[in-house]
Amino acid sequence: MVGINGLKMSEELCLVRLRATSRGSNLMPAFCNLLAGSQVNIPFLSAEYRAGGIQTICCVDAAHQPMLKRLLNAAPVLQERAEYTAGVGLLTLFPHQSRLKLFGLSLRTLAQAGLRIYATASSVGALTYVLDYARLDQAAAAIQACCKLSRNHAPFKAEFAVAQGTKRRPGGKG
C-alpha cells in the first residue's frame, strides 16, 4: 500500500476544452486574457501544442460557466473552439514523491472503479485528477482503499477560498 499524506476535493467546476487546428491562432494568450479580465480563476489548465494545433483542458468555477459562455460568444474565434463539460471536480493526492507508484496505482484504481478521468497533472508535490464532481466521494473512497492515508487525516474540501484582490488592501488605500 502506498502512503499518502492527504486527499483534497475541490468545489464543483466546469471543464472547458479548447482546440485549434493550427498553432498560429494566439488561442491560449487570448483565452487567458479574457478570463483574467473578468477575474475568473483557472485552477487547472493543461495545454499541448503540436504541429497540427493545440489541445487544452482547463477548469473554472462552475458558477462562472454562464459568464464564460457569454465572454466566448463575444469572441467568435474562441467560441468556435470551446466545448464545455459541466459538473467536474478536482481530486488532489499528495505527495507523489516524483515516483510513478502513486500515479500508476491511482490511475488503475480510478479506471477500475469506472470513473471517467478527464485529465491529470502533477505539480511539485501533488497529483490532481479531474473527475465527475458527483463521483468525487466515490473516487476518494477508492483511493483510500488502495492507499494508506496518514493518521488523523481524512479527505477534505477547502473550507475557505483565497481570492485575488484588485486593490492594495481591501478597504484601504487603492
Place this chain on the structure above:
Amino acid sequence: MYWEPEIKTYGFQVVKNLAFYKYSVPADLPAEWTRAIQRIEDEPNRFHLLYTQLTTSLELNLRLLCEPEQGVCMARRIAAEIPAADDRLQVTVPVEMICFQGPHFGDRFGIADFTYQALQEKSDLLLATVFACHSIYLILPEGAADDTRTRLAAAFRIPG
C-alpha cells in the same frame, strides 16, 4: 483576499536534456495497459512532470517528462507487456522544462494570463504548459529555456 503589486514566484527551475514521452492509451484502460502500468510502478524511475488529457475520441493522452535513460527503461517495460505499444508512442528528445511556483497561484485569477504576457512571442515555442495547484510547468524545445526564463524573470518578482 490576497493582493501583491508584482506577482511573486519562489524562483525558476530549469531542467534540460529531458525526454517527453507521449502515449495514447484507451481511456477504459484495458487489462494489458493496466498490467503495463503496474509493471512500471515499482521501477525507481522519477518523473519531472506527468499529465493526461482525455480526448473526444476517448483516448487518454498520457504524457511523461523524465530523464531520457529512465524513459527508455519505462518504454521497454511497457513494450514487453504490449508489443504494439510503440505504435501509440511518440518521443521528443531532448526537451527543456521551466517550473515555478508562487503564493496561492492556483487560487488567483490572472496568473496564466500574466505568464503568457511575459512570454510574448516565445509562447509560439511551447510544447506544453501545465498549471496545477500552485505550480506552472513549461515544456520547451532544446535551446529555448534560458531565454524564456529571462523573459519570465523580468516579469515576475523573486523575493530576496
